Amino acid sequence: DIQMTQSPSSLSASVGDRVTITCQASQDISNYLNWYQHKPRKAPKLLIYDASNLETGVPSRFSGSRSGTDFTFTISSLQPEDIATYFCQQYGNLPYTFGQGTKLEIK
């Protein structure tokens, strides 16, 4: 199985800060990576697909990039409504696997 190593596991930042989360795949997954926002008692929300494509309707402050097996998710200017847990997911190989999540809090 492909391991997705996500870091950090938690993050505290101020409104307006630039926030970066990373996921490293244990083997090549090409661009087959999604980033999700997950709030308690809500459905996970797709933000970024194919590593760097912004899902329709998602604010442009969210972005994603890839360098080999390293993937980066960025919020350019943190907003209060961005409080959530963020997950990466690879869908290049079965079984699909997720990172352990990053819980984002406002300072």
Place this chain on the structure above:
Amino acid sequence: EVQLVESGGGLVKPGGSLRLSCAASGFTFTTAWMSWVRQAPGKGLEWVGRIKSKTDDGTADYAAPVKGRFTISRADSENTLYLQMNSLRTEDTAVYYCTTEAHCSSTSCYPPFDYWGQGTLVNVSS
């Protein structure tokens, strides 16, 4: 508007069975590949399994922890996805989500896993 509505969760004893349903609307369900994903309390997301569309052979794939105990099926005439869970264990306790792994309209295909239901809670406890 796309909607995925899960139901069928509840409290069940270890060794018991439960069948979850996911009612789909707002997209072409018959050609969609659908997945189940779960989240145990305090844990991350875990892919459970998926089923291809009947036009793509309709077969299902499963994660190792549930293979042989869980069965995914679909009723395209009712736009409904199912997850039959047998021989349940305490470690199967989780919120179960259905999600669109892949779906297309007549003119375009959409990003993978773009829609998710709100989830249904399965609690396996004696």
